[in-house]
Structure formats: structure tokens, C-alpha cells
Amino acid sequence: MISIASSTIRATVVAFRGRLASGFLWNLISTFAFQGSVLITGLILARVLGLKTFGVYALVTMTVMTVVGVAQGGVGIIGTKFVGEWLHAERDRISRVLHICAVFTLLTGAAATAFLGLSAPWVADRLLNNPDVATALRWVSVGTLFQVQTVYLQGALQGFGAFRAISKAGAWVGLFHGALSVAGALLWALDGAVIAFTCSSVVRWWLFRNALNECCREHDIRASSETRPEDWALIWRFALPAGLASLVTLPCLWGVTALVARQPDGLAWVGLFAVAHQLRQLVLQIPILLNTVASSVLSRLKGRNEGSEYWKIFRANLILGVSFSTFMVLLLASVSIPVLKLYGPGFQDGQGLLLVLLLSVIPEVIGVTAYQLVQSSGRMWRSLLFIVAPRDLLYLTLAAWSLPIWGLVGSGWAYLTAYTLGCVATLVVGLGGKKQLPTDR
Secondary structure, eight states: OHHHHHHHHHHHHHHHHHHHHHHHHHHHHHHHHHHHHHHHHHHHHHHHHOHHHHHHHHHHHHHHHHHHHHHTTTHHHHHHHHHHHHHHHOTHHHHHHHHHHHHHHHHHHHHHHHHHHHHHHHIIIIISSOGGGHHHHHHHHTTHHHHHHHHHHHHHHHHHTOHHHHHHHHHHHHHHHHHHHHHHHHHHHHHHHHHHHHHHHHHHHHHHHHHHHHHHHHTTOOOOOOOOHHHHHHIIIIIHHHHHHHHHHHHHHHHHHHHHHTSTTHHHHHHHHHHHHHHHHHHHHHHHHHHHHHHHHHHHHHHHTOHHHHHHHHHHHHHHHHHHHHHHHHHHHHTHHHHHHTTOTTGGGGHHHHHHHHHTHHHHHHHHHHHHHHHHTTOHHHHIIIIIHHHHHHHHHHHHHHHHHHTHHHHHHHHHHHHHHHHHHHHHHHHTTGGGSOOOO
8 A cells, every 4th residue: 555655656746747847848939939039029129110219119018018917916826826726626616716817807907908098198298208108008008908818818827737838829929929010110110019019919818718718628627607705715815915016016117117218318218228128037038937837836736735846846946047047147248238239229328237137137036936935825915015015115216216326227226136135035935934835754
């Protein structure tokens, strides 16, 4: 009997490690297709539109994604965590939680679309100090509904471990977005680029919705409109604090962008700011891929109470993420000027900001990885109060103080300082929830 149990455990461990490797491979393919397309598209748009017009495009898309992040209210976390945990033992609850996520994002997405469309003139004039941005904001507001709904679709697919489906959908979206954006910019400049962004949002939602429907059929999970009080309690315990966290984080990030836009020659600065953060995000891609796959696997291991394997995967994920990002930081820093020149004349002026942002990658990777412990232990309210709010409010405050003094580089130092302190806070909160995590035997 003991031998059979031991063999079962070993088989389970091998299966989860295989799922981790397979999921990472598919996510890597997806990233090369989607994020690579986004990076190349951004580079081409910068050259076609020029520094200032590209700054307007970046400002508009950042504004929309801020609204999307607030409106989605943390349903992506619910999809990843609970679909993964319940797939083994409580599959009947999955259809109910997916229904809740669909209704929630439909309502919040529609409200966000209406809000952005109606408030576009006020946002452009009063907050961004650029009235000409209003028309572009109205165009992209249409895509907000679809962007919000896509969040829960992706989260649920990650919970199922359907990384191959995510990869295929992401690849098609990347190709469509790239081709349409470049064509739109060449034909109709800024208007063409933002209309392409909206069309890509619709296509992205459609592809991920079909992928999730197919995944549910494969696991024999039928659509349901039934809900129970314990299901709605997830909104309070997870979606609400995660949504409030987004309500702090994204407006603060957007607020810094708005502060940059209000500086002398602000639109050009926004272009430099967007490219520097895009390159920082590029360095984070592999660690984020590792975390995306690990989060799904860790949720399943927690559901099975496989403590030893849970912590092995967590530590391996942390070591790999930090090692790779360190290598990429050094590599990109050494070729920063040639890379920035690819975007066109004047973009090399953002080198100082880029170098400081690259320094922030290491603590950010550690913090993102440690945040898996926060999610697994369900310490979402502590996350909001002790990690998210202090970190992001500090970033906004330091950026407001330093931008007039040191320019764009000052915003970079503000980001580095805030996210380093956020990393420390994440480790403290995450490790403090060990009682709610599987035991490391």
C-alpha cells in the first residue's frame, strides 16, 4: 500500500513538472508572437508617427489600459486561482465562478466604456492638458468593454493550464494587431492607429472566448447561470481587494504619465517615457511567463496539498527569474543607445530613464514572484493595505516632486525607490501567510 501511494505521488510530481515545462514553452511561443509583434509595431509606429504624435498614441492607449485595469476588478486572479484549485475536486463550482466573472466584467466593462467615451473631452483638457487627444480617446473607448472581458477569459485559461490555447490566440492577435496598426498609421496617421487598437481588442476577446469555450467542453464543464452565496463571497475576498488595488496602482501609474505630459514639451517626453517602459517590460517578459505558468501549477499543487513540490517550484521560479532578468538588464544596458535609435530621431534622449528603469527590474521580479505566496494564502486585503497602496502612492508622490527637478530621470528614480520598498513589503506579507500555504516537508 505504501509503495502504491509513493508511486502515485511521484507520478503526480512528474506530471506537474511536465505541465510547468510545457506551459512555459507555449507561453514563450505566445510571447514571441504577441509581445514581439507589439514591440515591433511600437517601433514602426514611432518611426511613422514621429516622436510627438507617437507620444499622443502612447498617452491614449495608456489611459485606456488604466481604465481596463480598474474595471476588471481582479477577476483574472479569481479565474487563475480557483479554476486551478477546483479542477481536481470541485469542478461543479467552476461553471458558477465563470458565470460570475462574465456578468461582472460585462457590467463593469460597459460602465468603463461609457465613462471614458463621455469624459474624453474633460480628461484630455483638464487632466492631460492636451484637448486634441479627446477624439482619439473616444475611438479607443469602444474597445474598453472587450479588453475588460478578455481579462477573465485569460485568467480562466491559465487556471485550466490551457497554455497552448493561450499561445495560439495570442499569436493571432499579435499578427492582426501589428498588421492593422501599421496599415492604419500609414493611411490615416493617429486616427488609423487608434482605430486599429480598438479592432484588435474585439478580435482578442473573440479568440479568447472561443478558446475558453473549447477548454470547458474538453473538461466537461457546462455553462451555468446558477450562483450561490459562497461563490459571491469570492468577490469580497479576492476580486474586491484586487479591484481596489487596481484602483490605486493604475491611476498612480497613469498619474505619473499625466504629470510627464504636463511638463514643457510633454508629448515628446511621453514618447520617451513609453519606449523606456516598453523596453523595461521586455526584460520582464520571461520572468512574467514563468510566474504565469507557475501560478497555475502552484494553485493545483495547493489544491492537492503537495507542499514539498509547491515550494520546490516556487524557489526554482524565483532563481530562474532573477538570473535571466539580471542577464537581460546587463545586455540591454550595454546596447541601450543603438536600440533607442531604432525608434527614430530624438529617442536616444531617453537613455538615462531607461538605465534607471532597468535597475528596478530585479526587485520587481522578486516582488512579482513573491506575490504568488500572497495570492495562495489569500492575503489580498493585506496586499492592498501594506504593499500596493504604500508602493504606488509613494511612486506618484516622488515622481511629482522629482520631475520638475531632474526631468524624466527623476521619474525613473521614483519608480526604482517605490518598487524596491514594494518588493520588501511583498516578501514580508507573503512569508507571513505560511500557515495558509502547503507545508514544506
